[in-house]
Amino acid sequence: MGNPMYRQIAEDLREQVESGKLRPGQQLRTELELRERYSASRNTIRDAIKWLTSLGLVETRPGQGTFVAKKIDPFVTTLTDDPKKARGEQEVMYGEVDKYLSEGAGRPRTPSSPPPQLELQNASGEVSVQLRLPEGAPVISRHQKRYIDETPWSLQTSFYPRGFVAQGADRLFEADNIEEGTVRYLADKLGLRQVGYRDLITVRTPEAAEALFFNLPQDGRVGVFEIFRTAFDQTGTPMRLTVTVFPTDRNQFIVKVGEVPELSSDEGSATS
Amino acid sequence: MGNPMYRQIAEDLREQVESGKLRPGQQLRTELELRERYSASRNTIRDAIKWLTSLGLVETRPGQGTFVAKKIDPFVTTLTDDPKKARGEQEVMYGEVDKYLSEGAGRPRTPSSPPPQLELQNASGEVSVQLRLPEGAPVISRHQKRYIDETPWSLQTSFYPRGFVAQGADRLFEADNIEEGTVRYLADKLGLRQVGYRDLITVRTPEAAEALFFNLPQDGRVGVFEIFRTAFDQTGTPMRLTVTVFPTDRNQFIVKVGEVPELSSDEGSATS
DNA sequence: GGGTATTTGTCCGTATGTATT
DNA sequence: AAATACATACGGACAAATACC
Numbered sequence: 001m002g003n004p005m006y007r008q009i010a011e012d013l014r015e016q017v018e019s020g021k022l023r024p025g026q027q028l029r030t031e032l033e034l035r036e037r038y039s040a041s042r043n044t045i046r047d048a049i050k051w052l053t054s055l056g057l058v059e060t061r062p063g064q065g066t067f068v069a070k071k072i073d074p075f076v077t078t079l080t081d082d083p084k085k086a087r088g089e090q091e092v093m094y095g096e097v098d099k100y101l102s103e104g105a106g107r108p109r110t111p112s113s114p115p116p117q118l119e120l121q122n123a124s125g126e127v128s129v130q131l132r133l134p135e136g137a138p139v140i141s142r143h144q145k146r147y148i149d150e151t152p153w154s155l156q157t158s159f160y161p162r163g164f165v166a167q168g169a170d171r172l173f174e175a176d177n178i179e180e181g182t183v184r185y186l187a188d189k190l191g192l193r194q195v196g197y198r199d200l201i202t203v204r205t206p207e208a209a210e211a212l213f214f215n216l217p218q219d220g221r222v223g224v225f226e227i228f229r230t231a232f233d234q235t236g237t238p239m240r241l242t243v244t245v246f247p248t249d250r251n252q253f254i255v256k257v258g259e260v261p262e263l264s265s266d267e268g269s270a271t272s
Numbered sequence: 273m274g275n276p277m278y279r280q281i282a283e284d285l286r287e288q289v290e291s292g293k294l295r296p297g298q299q300l301r302t303e304l305e306l307r308e309r310y311s312a313s314r315n316t317i318r319d320a321i322k323w324l325t326s327l328g329l330v331e332t333r334p335g336q337g338t339f340v341a342k343k344i345d346p347f348v349t350t351l352t353d354d355p356k357k358a359r360g361e362q363e364v365m366y367g368e369v370d371k372y373l374s375e376g377a378g379r380p381r382t383p384s385s386p387p388p389q390l391e392l393q394n395a396s397g398e399v400s401v402q403l404r405l406p407e408g409a410p411v412i413s414r415h416q417k418r419y420i421d422e423t424p425w426s427l428q429t430s431f432y433p434r435g436f437v438a439q440g441a442d443r444l445f446e447a448d449n450i451e452e453g454t455v456r457y458l459a460d461k462l463g464l465r466q467v468g469y470r471d472l473i474t475v476r477t478p479e480a481a482e483a484l485f486f487n488l489p490q491d492g493r494v495g496v497f498e499i500f501r502t503a504f505d506q507t508g509t510p511m512r513l514t515v516t517v518f519p520t521d522r523n524q525f526i527v528k529v530g531e532v533p534e535l536s537s538d539e540g541s542a543t544s
Numbered sequence: 545g546g547g548t549a550t551t552t553g554t555c556c557g558t559a560t561g562t563a564t565t
Numbered sequence: 566a567a568a569t570a571c572a573t574a575c576g577g578a579c580a581a582a583t584a585c586c
Contacts, residue, residue, distance in 0.1 A: 004554055030570060041556050046571085054326065054491040056477050062571045063564030074474075080352070080529050196530025202346075203475060203495060203520035205328050219326040223475065223495050223520060236533040248475035248495060248520075255527050257352050258468025261508040276561095276573055302551060313575045318552085334552045335583030 006047035009038050013048065017057050017068050028058065028066040054221050056249075072250040075109070075148060079199055079227075080256045109148050115175050116142040120162065127159050130230045130241045138162035140173055145213065152214045154251075158182070158242040164190060182240070183231075192239050197231040203248060214247045223248045278319035281310050285320065289329050289340050300330065300338040326493050328521075344522040347381070347420060351471055351499075352528045381420050387447050388414040392434065399431050402502045402513045410434040412445055417485065424486045426523075430454070430514040436462060454512070455503075464511050469503040475520060486519045495520045 003011075016022045029037065034045045049066055052058045060066045119141040123133045131139065143157045160182075165173050169189045172178075178185050186192045205220030216222045224245050231240040275283075288294045301309065306317045321338055324330045332338045391413040395405045403411065415429045432454075437445050441461045444450075450457050458464045477492030488494045496517045503512040 006554075032570080043557085044555060047554080049571095051491060054493055056492055060571065061564085062562065063569075065570065076472075079527050194530075196528065196532040198532045199527040199529075200348075201473065201525040201527065203497070219323060220328055221326055221493055225475070232530075232532060236531070253473040255351050255471040255473065256468065257471075258466075258504075259508070260468040260470045260504060278573075304551080315576085316574060319573080321552095332552065333583085334581070335550075337551060 005038075005040060006044050006051065009034070009040065009045065009048035010051040012038075013052060014055075014057060017052075022068050024068050024070040026068050027064075028068070030065060056221070074250050074252045075153060075246075076252045076254060077246075078254045078256065080254075111146060111148045111153065112150075113144050113146045113177065115177055116144045116158075118142055118173060118175050120173075121159075123159070126228060126243075127241055130228065131159060131161060131238050133161060140165065142172075154244050154246045155210060155213060156242060156244040158240055160240055186239065192233040194231050194239065195234050197229050200228040200230075201253070202226045202228075206245075206247070210245055216247055216249075225251060225253075277310075277312060278316050278323065281306075281312065281317065281320035282323040284310075285324060286327075286329060289324075294340050296340050296342040298340050299336075300340070302337060328493070346522050346524045347425060347518075348524045348526060349518075350526045350528065352526075383418060383420045383425065384422075385416050385418045385449065387449055388416045388430075390414055390445055390447050392445075393431075395431070398500060398515075399513055402500060403431060403433060403510050405433060412437065414444075426516050426518045427482060427485060428514060428516040430512055432512055458511065464505040466503050466511065467506050469501050472500040472502075473525070474498045474500075478517075478519070482517055488519055488521075497523060497525075 013022075013028070022028065028034070028049075031042050031045050031049070034040075034048075035042045038045065049058060049060065053060060057069055058066050059069050121127075121139055121141045123131060123137045123139045124135060127133075127139060128135045128137060131137075133139065138161075140160045140162055141157055142160075144155070145152070146154045146156060160169075160172055164186065167190055169186055171185065172182070183194045187194070203223045203225055206214065206216055206222070206224045208218065210216070210224060211218050214224075216224075224247055227244045227246070229240075229242040229244070230238050231242070233239045285294075285300070294300065300306070300321075303314050303317050303321070306312075306320075307314050310317065321330060321332065325332060329341055330338050331341050393399075393411055393413045394407075395403060395409045395411045396407060399405075399411060400407045400409065403409075405411065410433075412432045412434055413429055414432075416427070417424065418426045418428060432441075432444055436458065439462055441458055443457065444454070455466045459466070475495045475497055478486065478488055478494070478496045480490065482488070482496060483490050486496075488496075496519055499516045499518070501512075501514040501516070502510050503514070505511045
């Protein structure tokens with residue numbers, strides 16, 4: 001094989017990982033030991049390890065060593081649920097995080113979210129397109145960090161036309177969680193009934209701030225889901241755009257269409 | 273700032289890319305030129321470029337140079353459509369690829385797929401769980417490469433209980449596309465009506481063979497969607513598991529819930 | 545086809561910095 | 566404070582891929 005040496009070394013280590021000879025969490029031999037082992041230079045060993053790192057098989061910790069990556073037990077979120085019951089900016093919402101684990105019995109998971117950070121912005125790009133507003137039109141932006149069991153889960157920003165405030169929905173621009181949900185609130189105040197929504201699911205590399213919040217590596221090797229949810233009222237007009245960002249390494253999504261039986265405890269998440 | 277030099281260089285180049293000073297597709301200065309420019313060693317320049325590469329901002333081509341990465345115009349696939357109309361193993365199917373582009377007028381996109389590759393396998397892992405078969409139970413596997421406009425689009429494998437063949441659905445184990453769709457075929461032959469399905473959407477790093485097929489870099493920096501679609505018959509029994517793999521760098525998905533107006537030509541895909 | 549220049553890829557050895565125990 | 570382990574940075578040599586004449 002005409003493969004470079006660092007790839008051959010990586011391949012050898014990889015087999016040890018995937019055969020289970022090296023268990024998740026276990027420490028690999030140090031770079032200097034591997035240098036002896038494979039009669040290569042330390043830099044070549046490091047290239048091999050970098051390769052495995054970018055494949056997500058190992059991770060390095062300065063001062064400690066190199067370790068076999070542990071699988072993360074994923075959060076599973078259902079995207080299809082009755083749009084009239086959804087709560088609005090938590091529309092990829094708490095109740096929709098399925099409360100089981102992929103392996104064994106599920107301990108309950110408790111999501112939480114501090115009050116949103118509000119801004120008055122000018123619609124641009126995706127926001128103006130989805131809300132069908134002219135470029136530069138004023139919009140209310142409500143941004144929230146969301147956690148599950150104290151671990152960072154998602155970053156969410158909802159956009160509403162500023163006109164909603166003048167029409168009477170003044171709590172939209174107050175920095176509190178709207179407990180009954182914005183969908184209910186807007187229905188009560190403005191008579192806007194959310195009759196449906198459309199999600200657009202994309203993946204991209206995280207921004208620096210996102211990597212920081214989610215504790216992701218600063219290089220882009222772990223991506224993030226970016227889900228654009230556009231919600232519509234009874235006239236077919238977009239009433240809200242919610243953009244939510246989730247790390248791909250610990251999130252999965254479920255979509256149900258037609259008649260689907262309840263999940264049994266095993267069927268939830270894929271680990272293959 | 274205590275930032276390492278290669279990161280500072282990367283940051284400098286990054287600004288040139290993101291400000292548009294360096295346009296997509298354009299060639300960067302060579303490593304030797306950048307070495308002069310930043311008074312660093314060539315290896316340090318290479319570290320900076322590796323960093324940008326893993327962020328997806330540039331790509332290197334041996335013998336040619338380093339180039340600003342071009343955005344790929346994404347394929348957009350709708351996951352929610354009438355389960356009774358879906359065709360089965362092409363259930364993330366041709367007709368569901370929205371025929372527009374993110375920018376400007378859409379030329380039509382023509383998907384194609386060679387005949388499936390058949391195998392008789394023993395259910396294991398996700399297959400046995402989702403189909404609710406005992407581990408090791410025989411299943412028919414139908415594997416297909418799928419293209420759009422000659423570019424690799426997805427790899428799809430559908431699993432059916434082997435019993436379906438004995439019960440009369442013998443074409444399930446023949447290496448032909450079932451033109452009318454497997455859903456229709458199974459309904460006609462076995463009276464199995466597909467009344468719904470559940471999709472589980474995950475992201476992982478591609479296997480070597482997948483990276484090869486999709487022309488992805490061999491390291492894992494571009495992930496793949498892996499979508500498990502479990503389809504149910506009128507009794508609530510799983511009748512099919514279809515696993516489809518799509519590169520994350522050129523695919524987006526749409527989920528519609530409730531009443532959702534038709535897409536206008538701009539609203540399709542996100543490029544932000 | 546062949547040869548040459550250009551450009552990135554691989555590999556080495558060494559030195560020093562930084563994080564952790 | 567010392568030892569250990571990974572991170573950064575340098576410089577050099579040759580290989581491999583590509584483009585061009």
